[in-house]
Amino acid sequence: MTLLTAALAAQLGAETRMRLRSGATAFAILAMFAVAFTYIPDPAANRVSISWERDGLLMSGLYSSAYIGWVVAMLTSMMLPFAGFYLVTGSVKRDLDRHIWPIVASTPAPRAAYLAGKLLASFAYLLLLGGVTLIPATLLFFRYGHGPFEPLEIVTPWLLLVPPALLFTAAMALLFDVTPGLRGRGGFVLWFFAWTVLFFLIPGQLSGVLDRDRVQLDTPAFDPAGIIFVEKSVQEAIGTRPQSLNLGVGIISRPLHRVEFPGTPVTAQVVLTRAAQCGWSVVVLGLATIMFPLGAASSARAPRAKRTSASPKGEAAVETGTAATAFKLVSHPMRPSFVSSVIADTILTWKAASWLKWPTVVAALLAGLLPAGPARGAFAVTLLLVAIMISETAAREPIAGTSPLVFAQPGTPRSIVAWKCASVGLFVTMVFLPSIARTAVMNPERLVSLLFGLAFVVAASVSLGLLTKGGRFFSALFTAAWYTAVQGALDFTGMFAVVPGAATAAAFAAAALLTLAAAWLMEQRTARVGSA
Amino acid sequence: MLQIERLTKRYAGGTVALDQFSIELGPGVLGLLGPNGAGKTTLMSILATVLRPTSGSVRWKGNDALENPAEIRRVLGYLPQDFGVYDRLTGVEFLQYLGRLKGLSGRGLRASVDEMIDLVNLRNAASRPLGGYSGGMRQRIGIAQALLGNPEIVIVDEPTVGLDPEERVRFRNLLSELAHGRIVILSTHIVSDVEAVADRIAVIRKGKLVRIATPGELLAHAAGRVFRVVVGAEQLPQLQQSVAVSSISRKADGVHVRFVADTPRIGGAVEAEPTLEDAYLLTNVEAA
Numbered sequence: 153m154t155l156l157t158a159a160l161a162a163q164l165g166a167e168t169r170m171r172l173r174s175g176a177t178a179f180a181i182l183a184m185f186a187v188a189f190t191y192i193p194d195p196a197a198n199r200v201s202i203s204w205e206r207d208g209l210l211m212s213g214l215y216s217s218a219y220i221g222w223v224v225a226m227l228t229s230m231m232l233p234f235a236g237f238y239l240v241t242g243s244v245k246r247d248l249d250r251h252i253w254p255i256v257a258s259t260p261a262p263r264a265a266y267l268a269g270k271l272l273a274s275f276a277y278l279l280l281l282g283g284v285t286l287i288p289a290t291l292l293f294f295r296y297g298h299g300p301f302e303p304l305e306i307v308t309p310w311l312l313l314v315p316p317a318l319l320f321t322a323a324m325a326l327l328f329d330v331t332p333g334l335r336g337r338g339g340f341v342l343w344f345f346a347w348t349v350l351f352f353l354i355p356g357q358l359s360g361v362l363d364r365d366r367v368q369l370d371t372p373a374f375d376p377a378g379i380i381f382v383e384k385s386v387q388e389a390i391g392t393r394p395q396s397l398n399l400g401v402g403i404i405s406r407p408l409h410r411v412e413f414p415g416t417p418v419t420a421q422v423v424l425t426r427a428a429q430c431g432w433s434v435v436v437l438g439l440a441t442i443m444f445p446l447g448a449a450s451s452a453r454a455p456r457a458k459r460t461s462a463s464p465k466g467e468a469a470v471e472t473g474t475a476a477t478a479f480k481l482v483s484h485p486m487r488p489s490f491v492s493s494v495i496a497d498t499i500l501t502w503k504a505a506s507w508l509k510w511p512t513v514v515a516a517l518l519a520g521l522l523p524a525g526p527a528r529g530a531f532a533v534t535l536l537l538v539a540i541m542i543s544e545t546a547a548r549e550p551i552a553g554t555s556p557l558v559f560a561q562p563g564t565p566r567s568i569v570a571w572k573c574a575s576v577g578l579f580v581t582m583v584f585l586p587s588i589a590r591t592a593v594m595n596p597e598r599l600v601s602l603l604f605g606l607a608f609v610v611a612a613s614v615s616l617g618l619l620t621k622g623g624r625f626f627s628a629l630f631t632a633a634w635y636t637a638v639q640g641a642l643d644f645t646g647m648f649a650v651v652p653g654a655a656t657a658a659a660f661a662a663a664a665l666l667t668l669a670a671a672w673l674m675e676q677r678t679a680r681v682g683s684a
Numbered sequence: 685m686l687q688i689e690r691l692t693k694r695y696a697g698g699t700v701a702l703d704q705f706s707i708e709l710g711p712g713v714l715g716l717l718g719p720n721g722a723g724k725t726t727l728m729s730i731l732a733t734v735l736r737p738t739s740g741s742v743r744w745k746g747n748d749a750l751e752n753p754a755e756i757r758r759v760l761g762y763l764p765q766d767f768g769v770y771d772r773l774t775g776v777e778f779l780q781y782l783g784r785l786k787g788l789s790g791r792g793l794r795a796s797v798d799e800m801i802d803l804v805n806l807r808n809a810a811s812r813p814l815g816g817y818s819g820g821m822r823q824r825i826g827i828a829q830a831l832l833g834n835p836e837i838v839i840v841d842e843p844t845v846g847l848d849p850e851e852r853v854r855f856r857n858l859l860s861e862l863a864h865g866r867i868v869i870l871s872t873h874i875v876s877d878v879e880a881v882a883d884r885i886a887v888i889r890k891g892k893l894v895r896i897a898t899p900g901e902l903l904a905h906a907a908g909r910v911f912r913v914v915v916g917a918e919q920l921p922q923l924q925q926s927v928a929v930s931s932i933s934r935k936a937d938g939v940h941v942r943f944v945a946d947t948p949r950i951g952g953a954v955e956a957e958p959t960l961e962d963a964y965l966l967t968n969v970e971a972a
Binding site: 561 | 729732733734736754758760766767770771772773777781784785786787788789792795796826829831833
């Protein structure tokens with residue numbers, strides 16, 4: 153085994169072990185399993201996964217093995233990259249922040265092996281999550297299926313669509329991780345836009361899909377999630393280019409005609425076309441390899457010091473360590489309390505936030521001041537930014553290594569769950585005060601949903617942060633929920649759906665409260681001395 | 685008075701980190717000496733109320749500190765062995781945050797933070813993000829937060845790791861000053877740290893208290909049991925197998941070995957004036 157392959161195998165092994173031993177992995181697997189059940193709605197319900205229009209009729213496929221296989225593959229290749237990015241990015245940043253990189257860098261292992269190992273480990277992890285979706289697919293076939301059970305028909309679309317999409321996602325996560333300015337929470341926000349452009353806009357532009365008069369679409373050179381590939385496959389299955397094609401779970405209000413959906417015959421050309429998409433991941437890996445030295449250097453460099461006023465003597469004072477002269481400490485009144493600790497933690501959330509806090513403030517104010525449509529947009533932006541800002545609040549102490557300092561203080565509450573819920577709740581309430589006030593005055597019928605929605609955000613961030621000891625799982629889950637909500641489906645805030653209803657918001661809040669209860673139970677189980 | 689009675693800590697997996705550890709502490713500096721894995725940090729963590737013991741009690745002025753940790757936390761300053769900081773916060777902001785958790789507020793908080801910044805001589809760096817601090821500067825911030833609120837009990841766990849020699853000396857001076865009217869517990873495996881400041885030394889090994897004595901008493905116990913000899917390089921391995929060697933230095937005339945034993949054991953060995961390191965080594969040998 154050469155040094156390169158040995159180093160690659162070592163990196164891959166270490167990353168995989170760390171990921172599999174993390175509590176967040178179990179949560180992610182359960183979440184994927186649950187989400188995949190929504191991919192195949194009850195055929196009698198008013199929801200559909202893939203639908204198209206032809207000759208004025210709204211159509212979808214009969215639940216054959218092929219159709220179920222395509223639906224699951226398509227939704228996995230579209231949505232898992234969006235949420236999965238948050239789960240796999242950050243491992244290089246971790247090595248830099250925890251000073252593991254200097255140790256790795258001092259070994260003969262090539263840099264390329266280090267980065268490739270990270271990439272492959274992320275890819276393997278995402279594949280595991282994506283693979284979980286095949287289980288609900290099979291179960292739902294037996295529940296709703298039509299025709300014979302053909303396991304190959306279920307698996308083949310998955311193999312064509314999912315691996316290239318996930319490999320590309322893993323590569324992008326690595327690129328963000330090594331690039332100064334893209335790593336960290338700023339990158340979390342930028343990923344939403346990158347995902348939209350890379351997975352949808354560019355392939356759409358290259359294929360001509362937006363031109364409704366085009367009979368035949370071009371096969372784009374860049375189509376990692378296979379969106380155009382799916383459109384062309386639907387076209388091939390139904391014999392003509394549909395007048396419109398909807399990919400993703402949606403609510404329908406018209407009669408739906410279900411037809412046979414045999415899928416695309418798998419030929420060598422089809423396999424090669426999809427396999428070729430993996431080449432883009434190699435390009436991104438190359439970019440990451442070029443960027444990495446910059447990222448490592450910027451992580452090692454101390455931030456520029458703020459200008460300080462000159463000392464009274466007009467020369468810079470020399471730092472000579474702890475004072476050598478005798479001293480007397482002065483006592484000041486100390487009144488530790490739950491309220492003061494909540495305020496302290498809320499202030500810390502604000503101070504520890506990056507540049508994100510300023511656009512958050514602007515968006516929050518606009519959400520309260522603008523007319524209805526733009527206000528909704530500003531609210532959506534605020535929601536996403538706030539969720540990213542609070543994602544690590546509950547796990548701040550173990551992440552930063554400040555647990556011994558913080559939990560030894562007299563004001564630190566007995567229950568960390570209660571403390572973090574109160575501080576995050578205070579933070580969220582303050583940020584959304586303009587929206588709450590506006591809704592109470594202009595749309596009081598949406599107020600209850602909004603409050604339930606904010607309760608969901610608070611409870612989910614705290615519980616998932618404490619249970620997974622980090623913020624990435626919450627970030628992944630929340631951005632997926634946020635994306636669905638702003639489309640009008642499963643609106644947990646009541647601010648985006650055409651018809652406001654508190655039931656969805658209440659359901660989300662209830663689910664988050666259940667998770668919070670789990671976090672509280674875990675806290676009781678691992679209670680420290682007289683406190684959480 | 686801080687009373688620790690039969691403190692035991694058994695971790696999941698069966699490791700016994702502390703085994704029936706008992707000690708009474710009054711004002712002054714107690715040096716807690718022991719090798720890595722002896723149980724020092726476990727003891728510090730329990731006293732700081734961030735870890736729960738399996739059994740035993742800790743009483744502060746007669747009150748059970750384990751049942752009511754908030755009371756002891758009000759008078760406690762704790763500098764852990766390993767601690768992180770919030771990189772984006774400045775030194776002042778970090779101290780203000782912890783000060784608020786201690787219950788300081790308003791003018792008292794600002795004054796307290798200012799005092800600590802000056803005490804640890806970080807005035808010029810106080811407005812800089814902690815992410816840019818050197819290891820020594822971070823350690824000084826750690827010391828500053830431990831002293832916020834004028835604590836009656838100060839627990840410092842391996843505080844001089846990462847400090848340069850000059851800073852180490854200054855820190856020892858600080859501890860000596862602090863000890864007036866306070867209980868200071870200094871946990872370390874560096875003998876020279878306790879030698880300089882400790883009023884009493886507690887030697888801990890495998891979770892048990894092996895000996896507690898003043899430095900003078902430890903040295904007196906070691907008198908007559910410390911020897912030095914010059915041997916050839918080929919004799920060294922055999923010597924190392926038969927006695928507890930406290931130091932080796934290779935010079936032109938041979939290998940100068942210092943060891944502890946009840947008798948000289950080897951021809952040419954002469955009695956040497958014991959140091960605290962020798963006394964500590966002897967204590968460990970006797971406890972083994």
